Amino acid sequence: MASTLPSRRSFLALSGLTALSVSLTAACGSGGSDGGAADGKVSLAWWNIATTEPGRSLFPEISAAFTAARPDVVIKTTSLENEAFKSKLTATTSSGRLPDVFQTWGGGVLRQQVDAGLVEDLTDVLDWSSRLTPVSLEAYRFDGRTYAVPYDIGMVGFWYNKRLFARAGITAPPATWAGFLEAVGKLKAAGVTPIALAGKEKWPGHYYWAYLAMRVAGLPALRQAAATGDFTGPGFVRAGEHLKELADLRPFQTGFLGAGYSTPGGQAATMGNGKAAMELMGQWGPSVQQDAGAGLGADLGFFPFPTVDGGAGRVTEVFGGGNGFALRKGAPKEALDFLRFFVLDNQSKLLASGGYLPVVKGAESGLTDPDRRLVADSLVRATGFQLFLDQAYPPAVGQEVNDSVADLIAGRKTPREVTASITEAAKSA
Known part of the structure; x- marks a missing residue:
């Protein structure tokens, strides 16, 4: 797929994504998507588990806000209940072709996908990882490399x-x-x-x-x-x-x-x-x-x-555990732009929904529910996960x-x- 950097430079300048997008182009290549739309737009396949509230309403709202700011991108969303998602992703993994952006809980399943060469290594392009709490990234790291971005974290x-x-x-x-x-x-x-x-x-x-x-x-x-x-x-x-x-x-x-x-x-x-x-x-x-x-x-x-x-x-x-999104190997650079927008630009909306806990440093100060604040504070102080x-x-x-x-x-x-x-x-x- 041809680069679309010129058509989106104004948005990237506002959100700080220009260097990130260029880096991901080098990491993923310029032709990793399933294909562009007929009008030349970049098409992203996004699989998530937002079938209940608050995600059922909030996730489409975030997606619509991103595509409104990025008219060069089309997001094709598939939302599935947990077990249905796992079954469909297993079948898709067997075919050797994952969605551009997909839900992950990290751990053993993600490791198997990584070992099969199906998941993008984000380590060198995730230059905003320092803004995330260290504990929230643990489940998505293997051998010192990072393969997904968290949007929620919790503990037992x-x-x-x-x-x-x-x-x-x-x-x-x-x-x-x-x-x-x-x-x-x-x-x-x-x-x-x-x-x-x-x-x-x-x-x-x-x-x-x-x-x-x-x-x-x-x-x-x-x-x-x-x-x-x-x-x-x-x-x-x-x-x-x-x-x-x-x-x-x-x-x-x-x-x-x-x-x-x-x-x-x-x-x-x-x-x-x-x-x-x-x-x-x-x-x-x-x-x-x-x-x-x-x-x-x-x-x-x-x-x-x-x-x-x-x-x-x-x-x-x-x-404990959390929720994150990974990118398939060769995903278009716009996929990581979307993840940054989802996590950083919408952290306050995720927290306000009452369904998620913060992954961005300092965001726990915005929690008003005492129970959620107790857990979030424990995670901030965590020395291991x-x-x-x-x-x-x-x-x-x-x-x-x-x-x-x-x-x-x-x-x-x-x-x-x-x-x-x-x-x-x-x-x-």
Whole structure:
């Protein structure tokens, strides 16, 4: 495709994109698109997962604003629900041709696409990455190179009911695992269900083992295990032993093994209706609690996953995930122009929608919701980041983590059997 720099120079001068566009031309080449429109405009295929609010309304608004400022670009949008998106992207990946701009959560799937040579390396053209919070980029970096741009980031922590804590005589959230187990005991003694858990869906349970592995073995050990496929080290076994300590206290609501997450009577409803004191969940927790139940209002609090005495991890090392966009190998230079516009020029709109957390440095100061501000401030202070294990690893390995941890919680596997099963899946991946 011929360069369109002259026709858009005024817009680029205003937005600071001229040098960026020239750099991406060199990196991607001048002919990476599926083809221009008949009128000579650049056509971008954009796949996203904005099928619910606020994205369902906001994403088309952002796209329309970009094309209004850039009449040389046409954006063809495909919006799909998460699972439908994953299935369609898998099929497209197999064909060797990805959309120009596509949703990614980073981790194992993105790494496979990168290794197949299907994704653009943005490292040398992303000269505005210094404006983004370091933790927001972690999931999209491999071997020191950056392959996607984040537009949302979040973390998992404990959402808790302050009123139920007070009933049990707990005056402050626990900071250590020993203190956490003690708090569970106090809640049970006060007749309060300590923890809500969606045992049927498995993924919420893996949060416990993952965080304990971070706190006991440490982030370097997790990264080493991912590289070697060996999760049998003593730190991972001890993580399972600590989780078994918790499960043996029977802290979860009655029927948790058959409970869903956002379903009636499930984890979020149990928490939102004040029938459990805690849930370990991401930044979306409060909104789902309110949708599924009554919501806790001012009684809701948040605290990070505790440290483990003698463990290698720190409380400022967080576990979570976010949303980003990657570019296919050879995407037209206008694709990165669009990402810059989406992330930098529309950060305030993304935050105001209530559905996303900031990735731009300093933007957290604009958050007025106290729950979202708690999470955002924790992310700003973060000294390390681990992506959800069922996203960080190849799909088969992530599924084995979920399955094996669920079996541990249910008493069907030992801590050592969990590590052996995950290792077997990793060696086979």
